Amino acid sequence: MDDIGERYILYYLPGTNLEIPMGGVNPYTVVNTLVVMAVLWGLMYAATRRLSAVPNRGQAALEWVVGAFDNLVASSLEMDREKNRRFFPLITGMFLFLILANFLGFLPGPWFEEPTADLSTTLGLGILGVGIAVVCGIAAKGIWGYLEELLGPLWQQPGIAGKISALFFFPLNVVGEISKVLSISFRLFGNIVGSAVLLVVISHLVFYLVLPIGLLFFFVFFVGAIQAFVFAMLTLTYISVAIK
Amino acid sequence: MEPQTLEAIGRIFGAGIAVGLGGIGAGIGMGMVAASGDEGLMRQPTQNNAMVRTMLIGQAVGGGTVSVFPLVIAILILFMPATDPEMVGGNFVATMIGAGLAIGLGSFGSGLGCGWPGATACDGVARNPRKITPITLRMVIGQAVAQSPTIFAMVIALLLLFTQQPGTDVVHIGIVLGAGLAIGAGALGPGIGSGIAAGGGITGIGKWPQNQDVTFRNMLVAQAVCQTPAIFGLLVAFVLFTRHAMEPGWTSLAQLLAAGIAAGFGGIGAGIGSGFAGETACEAIAARVRSENVILRTMLTGQAVSQTTAVYALVIALVVLYIV
Amino acid sequence: MDIGTISAVVQTVMSQAPEEAAAVITGSELLQAASFIGAGLAMGFGAIGPGIGQGFAAGKACEAIGRSPENSNLLTRTMLLGQAVSETTGIYAFVISLLLLLYLA
Numbered sequence: 001m002d003d004i005g006e007r008y009i010l011y012y013l014p015g016t017n018l019e020i021p022m023g024g025v026n027p028y029t030v031v032n033t034l035v036v037m038a039v040l041w042g043l044m045y046a047a048t049r050r051l052s053a054v055p056n057r058g059q060a061a062l063e064w065v066v067g068a069f070d071n072l073v074a075s076s077l078e079m080d081r082e083k084n085r086r087f088f089p090l091i092t093g094m095f096l097f098l099i100l101a102n103f104l105g106f107l108p109g110p111w112f113e114e115p116t117a118d119l120s121t122t123l124g125l126g127i128l129g130v131g132i133a134v135v136c137g138i139a140a141k142g143i144w145g146y147l148e149e150l151l152g153p154l155w156q157q158p159g160i161a162g163k164i165s166a167l168f169f170f171p172l173n174v175v176g177e178i179s180k181v182l183s184i185s186f187r188l189f190g191n192i193v194g195s196a197v198l199l200v201v202i203s204h205l206v207f208y209l210v211l212p213i214g215l216l217f218f219f220v221f222f223v224g225a226i227q228a229f230v231f232a233m234l235t236l237t238y239i240s241v242a243i244k
Numbered sequence: 245m246e247p248q249t250l251e252a253i254g255r256i257f258g259a260g261i262a263v264g265l266g267g268i269g270a271g272i273g274m275g276m277v278a279a280s281g282d283e284g285l286m287r288q289p290t291q292n293n294a295m296v297r298t299m300l301i302g303q304a305v306g307g308g309t310v311s312v313f314p315l316v317i318a319i320l321i322l323f324m325p326a327t328d329p330e331m332v333g334g335n336f337v338a339t340m341i342g343a344g345l346a347i348g349l350g351s352f353g354s355g356l357g358c359g360w361p362g363a364t365a366c367d368g369v370a371r372n373p374r375k376i377t378p379i380t381l382r383m384v385i386g387q388a389v390a391q392s393p394t395i396f397a398m399v400i401a402l403l404l405l406f407t408q409q410p411g412t413d414v415v416h417i418g419i420v421l422g423a424g425l426a427i428g429a430g431a432l433g434p435g436i437g438s439g440i441a442a443g444g445g446i447t448g449i450g451k452w453p454q455n456q457d458v459t460f461r462n463m464l465v466a467q468a469v470c471q472t473p474a475i476f477g478l479l480v481a482f483v484l485f486t487r488h489a490m491e492p493g494w495t496s497l498a499q500l501l502a503a504g505i506a507a508g509f510g511g512i513g514a515g516i517g518s519g520f521a522g523e524t525a526c527e528a529i530a531a532r533v534r535s536e537n538v539i540l541r542t543m544l545t546g547q548a549v550s551q552t553t554a555v556y557a558l559v560i561a562l563v564v565l566y567i568v
Numbered sequence: 569m570d571i572g573t574i575s576a577v578v579q580t581v582m583s584q585a586p587e588e589a590a591a592v593i594t595g596s597e598l599l600q601a602a603s604f605i606g607a608g609l610a611m612g613f614g615a616i617g618p619g620i621g622q623g624f625a626a627g628k629a630c631e632a633i634g635r636s637p638e639n640s641n642l643l644t645r646t647m648l649l650g651q652a653v654s655e656t657t658g659i660y661a662f663v664i665s666l667l668l669l670l671y672l673a
Contacts, residue, residue, distance in 0.1 A: 075458065078537065153545070153644060168652075175555055176548050182479065183472045187392060190478060194395035197402050202316060226388055230468050237465050241541060429612075433619070494593055498601035502608025506665070509612030517623020524627035528634025535637035539630050542644055546626020549651045553615035553622075553658040560611040560665045564604060568669050 028111065029118040036101045036115060066092065076240050087239060090132065094125065095232035098188070102224030105196055106216065114224075117192045119185070126185030129235035130177065137242030150174065184234050191227045195219035250333050251326065258340030259318040262401075265348030266314030266355065269435075273359030274307035280363035284370030291373040298369045298380055302362025306387045310355040313394050317347040317401050324405060338417040342424030343401040346481075349428030349508075350397025350435070353515070354390055357439020360523075361386040364443045368450020375453045382449055382460050386442030389467045393431035393438070393474040393515075400427040400481045413492040415500065422504030423481040426561075429508030430477020437519025438467040444523030448530025459530040462540060466522030469547050473511030473554040480507035480561050487565060499568065503561040510557020517550040603672045607665040614661025621654040 047058040055063060069092040074084045098116060105114045115121045138146045148155055152169025154162040199219060203212040281299030288295065321340050365383035369376050404420055445463025449456045480503060490496040525543035529536050629647035633640045 072461070076461070153648060157645075165652075172548070172552055172555070179472055179476075179551075179555070183468075183475045186396075186475045186478055187468065187471060190396040190399055190475075191392055194399045198313075198316070198395070198398060201320065201402065205316065205319060223388060226385055227392075230389065230464050233461060233464050234468055237540070237544075240537070241544060244537060244541075433616075437623075493597070495597055495601050495604070498604040502604040502606075505605070505608035506611040510615035513616035513619025513621075514623075515619070517619040517621065517626070520620070520623040521626035521630060525630035528630050532634050532637070535634060535640075538637055538640045539633050542633050542640065542647070543626065543630050545644065546622070546629060546647060546651070549648065549655075550619050550622035550626060552655065553618045553661075556658060556662040557611050557615045560607060560662065560669070563666070563669055564607065568604070 026118050026120070028113045029115050029121060031111075032104060032113055033101070033115040033121065035112075036097060036104060040096055040100055065096075069095070073236060076236050077243070078240075087236070091232050091236050094129070094235060095228055098125075098228035098231055099225055102192060102228055103220060105192070105199075105224070106220045114192050114196065116188055117196055119189050122185035122189040123181070125188075125231070126181045129184065129231075130181045130238060133235070133238040133242040134177070136239055140243040180238060184231060188227050188231050191223060195223055247333055251336055254337030254340040255322050257337070258321040258342075258344035261341060261344035262314045262318040262321060262348045265345075266351040267311055269352035269355030270307035270311040270358075271355070273310075273355045273357070273362070273439075274303045276359035277302040277306060277362030277366060280366040284366045287370050288373060291370070294369055294373045294376045295366065298366050298376060298383075299362070301380055302358075302365055302383060302387070305384050306358030306362050307355055309387075310351050310358060310391060310394055313398050314347045314351050317343060317398065317405075320402075320405055335416045335420075339404055339420045342420035342422075343404040345421070345424035346397045346401040346404065346428040347394075349425075350401075350431035351394045353432035353435025354394040354439070355435070357390045357436040357442075357519075358387045360439045360443025361390070361446045364446040364450065368446060371450055372453065375450070378453065378456055379446065379450055382456070382463075383442075383446050385460075386446060386463060386467065387439075389464060390435060390438040390442055392471055393435040396474055396478045397427050397431045400424070400478070403485070414494060414497045415488060415490050415492050418497040418500030419484050419488060422500040422502075423484045425501070425504035426480040426484065426508045427474075427477045429505075430480075430511040431474045433512035433515025434471045434474035434518075435515070437470040437515035437517070437522070440516070440519035441466040441470055441522030441526060444526035445530070447523075448527045451527075452530045455530050455533045458533050458536060459526060462529050462536070462543075463522075463526050465540070466518075466526055466543060466547075469544065470515055470518040470522060472518075472551055473514045476554055476558045477507050477511055480504065480558065483562075483565065499564050503564045506557045506564065507561040510560075511554045514551045514554035518547040521546045521550065599672070603668045607668040610661050610668065611665040614664075615658055618654050618656075618658035622651040625650045625654065 043058075044062070047062040050056070051059060070084070070088055073088045073091055074081070077084050077087065101115045101121075104112050105117075134146075137149070141149070150170055150173040151166040152173065154165040154169070156162065196219075199212060199215055202215060206212065277299055281295055281302075284298075285292065285295045321343055326336060361383045365379050368379045372379075400423055404423065442463060445459055445466070448459045448463075452459070484500060484503065487500065490499070521543055525539055528539050532539075625647055629643050632643050636643075
């Protein structure tokens, strides 16, 4: 069972007494991220190569996903179609990348690790999503409007009490913005690493009989898909709250 | 006392804490689902099959899955060979108890929380038996999301078991017990809270099935925001792992334990409170989809304010570790 | 498990400590350790009540806004006021912990 420590814990945890090779860059993550991107590109290419009015199976599946996300983004942002379409590629792309990345754990072999089981990937995507929300908020309300939002809902009330309340709300809101990044990225990372390690441990305990297959489907396909959706949904919610 | 006896004591205590605490929540949660299922059966005696199916799925995915986690950890605690010859005596005992606390307290919350969506799903199916498929599907997803805090707790428990922290003095004891308390107690509240939020969403879907997509989306957001305190606990547990260079002595032990207690127990109230906010917000959104945005904003503001105390607790934990 | 066994366990655990620390635990060190633990307990358990209470307030506000969305500003303000009041005990716990950590320890 020592390989659990080798495989999953070596790269991800600063401060454990394990030595981290290559300055903390996990080569598996880099290569597997490229693999996921290549697979995603290949799938999109194959599905859109021969577009027709009567869609074939791949085109129909892709159209269903795109339509569902278009409706989702539209109902969440409640703007006109053209403005929604600015955010639609980000959310859909994030979801498709994450779901394929989580499904990578299903492939056998020690070289296929989920890129999302590396905190670098999830933290990067989290900073990207929350950063875009902040930038969109500033673009929608102006820099002063954004700062007023941080000063709390009582700032605009007349009287001194509202101004004093900003002392309380401003640090709270700044910490809130930071904790958005932390929570969105640690959630995905913790779920994927936890599922992967749990699978290895249970497989060892039951001598690789029957049970791990069911658990593999549950954790990889079910939990992986849900967490990818939750990540995309939270990014969408942050953006929709920021721009209104 | 001989080292073997001490080792056995550690294993027994750790496994007992893990399964004992972890079983309570799952037991209560499964009982809630069963009670609600029976009530539904009383109202709709002809829908025997639908009610029993919903109840069993709710119990299996809720309590059943959650109680598997402490079971696995308890088996590991009992039978895993001690890999590090340096790690004997009190350090071994502390590691085992720390792992037991992490997964025991951590799965307590999720087990209890998973009862809410199960119970409200049974209510919803009793009200509208034809909607069994959408209700059950969303209940299962809500329960799976409510289990995230337990998975965080399991990451820390496995780390404690598989990577030996360096050092053989009391600092080691402080690190492992503090990390166990931080993530264990920290996952308790968010587990319950995200379950309660899922319960509200499922109630809304049961009563107003025509708005199920909007309700479901907001339910996931509410649940996810509830879990922030558990993530603070995870963060503090990771930070504790980096503190093995503290000077050995009882003051350091007290510092590490205090950080674990503050970050862990400080998250309980915030998690449960955000859950209540999410519950009523999901029901309100299901009833009036047109005011979705204003309700969502109020919910997020309310949850953020009720998480300030968890932020204070995180600040105290970091002050104890780094400034004092 | 009887008292004798427990004390034996405790003694064995204590004997793991480096000798100078185990041998000389002075009064001021004990005070320091106690105030650390006290700060942790104060903040940890003090944070439970306000969190739950503020959650109730937020939940009721959401319900009320669902009923009458046109009053959302008034309701949000009332919610924040109620939450600020129930935050008080949390702030007390925070202040006490900081006092314990920065002055007494």
